[in-house]
Amino acid sequence: MLTSSLPSLLLLLSLSSNFLNVALSDDGGGLFCSAPSVFETETAASSSSKPLYWKVTNPTLSPSHLQDLPGFTRSVYKGDHALITPESHVFSPLPGWTNTLGAYLITPAMGSHFVMYLAKMQENSKSGLPPNDVERFLFVVQGSATLTNASGAHHQLMVDSYAYLAPNSKHSLECDASATLVVFERRYSPLENHFTKQIVGSTDQQPLLETPGEVFELRKLLPPSLPYDFNIHIMDFQPGEFLNVKEVHYNQHGLLLLEGQGIYRLGDSWYPVQSGDAIWMAPFVPQWYAALGKTRSRYLLYKDVNRNPL
Ligand code: UGY
Ligand code: MN
Numbered sequence: 001m002l003t004s005s006l007p008s009l010l011l012l013l014s015l016s017s018n019f020l021n022v023a024l025s026d027d028g029g030g031l032f033c034s035a036p037s038v039f040e041t042e043t044a045a046s047s048s049s050k051p052l053y054w055k056v057t058n059p060t061l062s063p064s065h066l067q068d069l070p071g072f073t074r075s076v077y078k079g080d081h082a083l084i085t086p087e088s089h090v091f092s093p094l095p096g097w098t099n100t101l102g103a104y105l106i107t108p109a110m111g112s113h114f115v116m117y118l119a120k121m122q123e124n125s126k127s128g129l130p131p132n133d134v135e136r137f138l139f140v141v142q143g144s145a146t147l148t149n150a151s152g153a154h155h156q157l158m159v160d161s162y163a164y165l166a167p168n169s170k171h172s173l174e175c176d177a178s179a180t181l182v183v184f185e186r187r188y189s190p191l192e193n194h195f196t197k198q199i200v201g202s203t204d205q206q207p208l209l210e211t212p213g214e215v216f217e218l219r220k221l222l223p224p225s226l227p228y229d230f231n232i233h234i235m236d237f238q239p240g241e242f243l244n245v246k247e248v249h250y251n252q253h254g255l256l257l258l259e260g261q262g263i264y265r266l267g268d269s270w271y272p273v274q275s276g277d278a279i280w281m282a283p284f285v286p287q288w289y290a291a292l293g294k295t296r297s298r299y300l301l302y303k304d305v306n307r308n309p310l
Helices: 002-025 044-048
Strands: 081-084 098-106 114-126 134-143 145-149 154-157 161-165 171-175 179-187 199-202 217-220 230-237 253-259 261-266 269-274 278-281 287-292 297-304
Touching: 081 098, 081 261, 081 269, 098 278, 114 253, 114 297, 134 145, 134 230, 154 161, 179 230, 179 297, 230 287, 261 278, 287 297
Parallel strands: none
Antiparallel strands: 081 278, 098 114, 114 171, 114 179, 134 161, 134 179, 145 154, 145 171, 161 199, 217 230, 230 297, 253 278, 253 297, 261 269, 261 287
């Protein structure tokens, strides 16, 4: 029994190993798709058992491996724009805050008149105050925190909630579990007899605004009135939608992609982008976005407004 079945067993083994070789080495219309799978993992042992030249059809630089390639980043820093992607974030204690790590993504060292940073609040953390005459805008992207102002009023800020704090207004943000915020600060540009006041809200409470000539959905998180020298826009694009205007303007931008994927054109460069990416746009940098992927793109955008650029 054993002796008669052994040859057929060997035949079967040799057939299946040939079949496997064909499947692994076939790079043109073979039985198996040659596209790299996100589920494939490579160990030293499995790599040494791979056929000669297998990397030709399974390159390390395949899209699914890019993010883990040592030394590789999509981040770019140029004179008139920057793309800062999550693998480049460097966190350190935020001055004046307790139990909070911050990553400054945009600062005046790049040419901006504002800072944009991520603040990761940990257990029992508390914010510090901005410098004198500096206004602050906070937007919660993860967790929740409690805002308390000088008159003792409390606001629970959840994901998608935000607050604007006027310059020199005493306030503190406290968090007992964890929260991640994106924060914008700039030295307020005053106008006689105009004063800003504290604002607390959430994106979903803001009305959709007209966008003549454009298809994206727009909400503004601050009043468009004169006292405010900047606004924060929330812009939504369905997959396939894009900016009709190839914008070039005097305003600066700080952008955080909250959802989705697409292509951002900045100057003469075209960048694949995805949620978590941050962008600095200097005045007059040509800018354009097209949403791709399968889900909505949403980004949050700082824009200076209501002041004479002179
Ligand atoms: O309002 C704006 O300037 C906006 N549409 N810019 C942008 O999305 N890059
Ligand atoms: Mn713009």
